[in-house]
Amino acid sequence: xxxxxxxxxxxxxxxxxxxxxxxxxxxxxxxxxxxxxxxxxxxxxxxxxxxxxxxxxxxxxxxxxxxxxxxxxxxxxxxxxxxxxxxxxxxxxxxxxxxxxxxxxxxxxxxxxxxxxxxxxxxxxxxxxxxxxxxxxxxxxxxxxxxxxxxxxxxxxxxxxxxxxxxxxxxxxxxxxxxxxxxxxxxxxxxxxxxxxxxxxxxxxxxxxxxxxxxxxxxxxxxxxxxxxxxxxxxxxxxxxxxxxxxxxxxxxxxxxxxxxxxxxxxxxxxxxxxxxxxxxxxxxxxxxxxxxxxxxxxxxxxxxxxxxxxxxxxxxxxxxxxxxxxxxxxxxxxxxxxxxxxxxxxxxxxxxxxxxxxxxxxxxxxxxxxxxxxxxxxxxxxxxxxxxxxxxxxxxxxxxxxxxxxxxxxxxxxxxxxxxxxxxxxxxxxxxxxxxxxxxxxxxxxxxxxxxxxxxxxxxxxxxxxxxxxxxxxxxxxxxxxxxxxxxxxxxxxxxxxxxxxxxxxxxxxxxxxxxxxxxxxxxxxxxxxxxxxxxxxxxxxxxxxxxxxxxxxxxxxxxxxxxxxxxxxxxxxxxxxxxxxxxxxxxxxxxxxxxxxxxxxxxxxxxxxxxxxxxxxxxxxxxxxxxxxxxxxxxxxxxxxx
Numbered sequence: 001x002x003x004x005x006x007x008x009x010x011x012x013x014x015x016x017x018x019x020x021x022x023x024x025x026x027x028x029x030x031x032x033x034x035x036x037x038x039x040x041x042x043x044x045x046x047x048x049x050x051x052x053x054x055x056x057x058x059x060x061x062x063x064x065x066x067x068x069x070x071x072x073x074x075x076x077x078x079x080x081x082x083x084x085x086x087x088x089x090x091x092x093x094x095x096x097x098x099x100x101x102x103x104x105x106x107x108x109x110x111x112x113x114x115x116x117x118x119x120x121x122x123x124x125x126x127x128x129x130x131x132x133x134x135x136x137x138x139x140x141x142x143x144x145x146x147x148x149x150x151x152x153x154x155x156x157x158x159x160x161x162x163x164x165x166x167x168x169x170x171x172x173x174x175x176x177x178x179x180x181x182x183x184x185x186x187x188x189x190x191x192x193x194x195x196x197x198x199x200x201x202x203x204x205x206x207x208x209x210x211x212x213x214x215x216x217x218x219x220x221x222x223x224x225x226x227x228x229x230x231x232x233x234x235x236x237x238x239x240x241x242x243x244x245x246x247x248x249x250x251x252x253x254x255x256x257x258x259x260x261x262x263x264x265x266x267x268x269x270x271x272x273x274x275x276x277x278x279x280x281x282x283x284x285x286x287x288x289x290x291x292x293x294x295x296x297x298x299x300x301x302x303x304x305x306x307x308x309x310x311x312x313x314x315x316x317x318x319x320x321x322x323x324x325x326x327x328x329x330x331x332x333x334x335x336x337x338x339x340x341x342x343x344x345x346x347x348x349x350x351x352x353x354x355x356x357x358x359x360x361x362x363x364x365x366x367x368x369x370x371x372x373x374x375x376x377x378x379x380x381x382x383x384x385x386x387x388x389x390x391x392x393x394x395x396x397x398x399x400x401x402x403x404x405x406x407x408x409x410x411x412x413x414x415x416x417x418x419x420x421x422x423x424x425x426x427x428x429x430x431x432x433x434x435x436x437x438x439x440x441x442x443x444x445x446x447x448x449x450x451x452x453x454x455x456x457x458x459x460x461x462x463x464x465x466x467x468x469x470x471x472x473x474x475x476x477x478x479x480x481x482x483x484x485x486x487x488x489x490x491x492x493x494x495x496x497x498x499x500x501x502x503x504x505x506x507x508x509x510x511x512x513x514x515x516x517x518x519x520x521x522x523x524x525x526x527x528x529x530x531x532x533x534x535x536x537x538x539x540x541x542x543x544x545x546x547x548x549x550x551x552x553x554x555x556x557x558x559x560x561x562x563x564x565x566x567x568x569x570x571x572x573x574x575x576x577x578x579x580x581x582x583x584x585x586x587x588x589x590x591x592x593x594x595x596x597x598x599x600x601x602x603x604x605x606x607x608x609x610x611x612x613x614x615x616x617x618x619x620x621x622x623x624x625x626x627x628x629x630x631x632x633x634x635x636x637x638x639x640x641x642x643x644x
Contacts, residue, residue: 038113
């Protein structure tokens, strides 16, 4: 739901007290429970649990409530929109700590939905200075706080990243009792642990990961047979070491995911596990949960088994090395001659699997990832799109197949499970997409299947591909975790789960336990309620991690552009709103050209997603030339170059 800014705040403040009291009394039985959605300004919105529509809450009517708080709100007016309300009770304060900047005895929160300034109660426990970024604790009266941690001077990259980490309450350190439990785990595979497992240690098994990766939770092996191929996907058996409801497990569920920033990782598991005994390192024995599939030459899995195994990786390969080998690099081909046949078979099999997936309607969006280059002082010295290699595609196809195979087995058995679900696009978003496409002369359907999206992207003219791809992507639902198998629309798969990354994702670890109990003939009834809770927590934590990662990326991009104010660049319009035009440069840096900086009276058309003034019109996908005007925090302001 789009939240509209209230434009009559001053009118509300002049309302007679007698009228206000009368309305409160009249609506007393209509009190609603829900949460506050902060706007970063003096007002906020109230999102009721009954989904009846957001209610505007003015500054005076917040009564100390801040973004995220669970509250009871009383409707005090039905004027405009869904009306106005007043907080009558704060049920639960969801934020106790916040990050802010010290200024003249006040702490100025950097986070959304907080008061603009909060008075600091002096304390001897933490030293801090003017213009310091700090962590502070809200007192029962949110007008006051106490500083609990000094982060450092604003503007220092490490301090600014720490501020984001703290503001999202991402735990960097593990509790001592978790570390003690991890230290008690053996550093190598014991002989007794291998009993009853499939022995893959003599097989040609390798890992393929990024050059700087330190945790390897998947390994592959490919062989030809008379019908096509045999593909073994070996995944680290984290569940063997992390026992359900143990100290490590409870902490892992709280985190639910590792968080990956450009310059650091906040792991789900302690390093003793993530980089040690659970990591499928080269040349050492490791325990796995393995999916061994037989696949014909058309990409169909005609036989498979899931088992507990033991492997010994024969090579720690990188995406870059594998791509160079497949491209015929003579030096690398000589060094890795023993891998050449398998890598060529892997490339051929991955191509077969991808072609089959695309033929079924899997949607291929061109999503660009960003890579940062740092100097020795951790300053950003370069930004460029991540180059997608053939080796990325090989691992992606193999993991997709393993995930689908596992999900299918347990969905058919109707066992308690955690699925990765991507639902059909909402009708209202499809309708908006259709209206936009009609303005381009492009036809689309009202109730699309995955193949309709795939066809749309493949058949659109080259000059429109960029804009159509961007808008079509925005019409999609957000994938999340569910205890029910609802399929994955984007991948055009009826069955899908996350099985292949138990070191960094809790849902994968949870279903590993289910699989292992099923293999040993144990009852799965204990998971019936657990999978619901795991799905909810994992979806919430994933969203928080993605927001924090995006925030750090935006910050680093802004810092990279700080010395480029006044420079001109070519870019692509990536978004259009009534406030202005977002432009993405070719290096993935995005900034905004505010409407007020444009010459003329521009009008926003929400249906067509355009901002126009006479003969000048901006829409998503347009190529434009901009000049960097200013940078504030992680926000970059552009202006259009006149005459362009």
